[in-house]
Amino acid sequence: MPRYYFDLSNGAGFVHDPEGRDEGNLAAARQVAITALRGIISSEINEGKPVSRRSFISVRSEAGDEVAKVHFQDAILIED
């Protein structure tokens, strides 16, 4: 299985993924990023911290290329 790396940009901060994880394909890796971004944003909400609409997770391949980018609006559904 290919290995993917998930770097988080959250407001001002950047968190590099040193380990990566094996996923069956890019769609599965994208889903991992969506689930993670939801978890991070929900704990910010629970802790009363500001949430950045510019948050995203960049998914990289083993070679280091960005193969997907999951944005705030890909993870969070907002209805008026």
Add this chain to the structure above:
Amino acid sequence: MTVDRSVLLPYLSKVERRRSLSEAASAAFMALPLEQHSYEIYRDILKEGDRPTRACLILTGVASRYSTLKNGTQQINSFHLAGDMVDLNAGLLTVSDSGIRTHTPTTVVTIGCEDILDLASDYPEWGRAFWFDTLVDASIFREWTVNVGRRTAVARVAHLLLEFNARLEKIGLGDGRAFVLPITQADLADAVGLSAIHTNRSIQRLRRSGAIRTHGRNFVIEDYPALVEEASFDPAYLQPEGPRR
């Protein structure tokens, strides 16, 4: 394969540090029939739903107890280090509710469930020692329930790091401030109920606050009181005082 019985000595001395045993009781323990097994990383010692027939004592390495959900995600329920008797439950529980998996190359010796039950009924001091061991496991499980149920992401990670720090120090694999985390960040994530990415960010938060310093899997606690405060860590749940008698 005959097993060198001296591998039992660290566990025996752990039990005797808590409360001394009669000579007959130590001798009976040292005479237990043993099997030794070595596992590579990420191998199941016991699968969920198995009917175990033997309990195991970790000689070297790290194992976890884990539960798998229908969607494939896993929750790690506890970690077990060298010198820990992992599955005393098997003595009385016929079906394993959770699996046991290695996180590093791991060597164990196993003891038959019937032998454990016989030892406990022949020597009540062993019955108490095994009872105490399972109560410590239960105490740790309760603390972990609090951890995943009620603490913030950063506090959960801080708490587990402090637990590793305390337990590794106790077996001579740390000095109470610095240790090598024996698991990956993905495993850490499965133990605190967060994604690996969220766990990674929580570690970065702790690093930025100055509470810890990391280099790969090397962790140094720079500000112990701050980390303890962040985690609301009280090592009493590890039951360092030992049994009442």
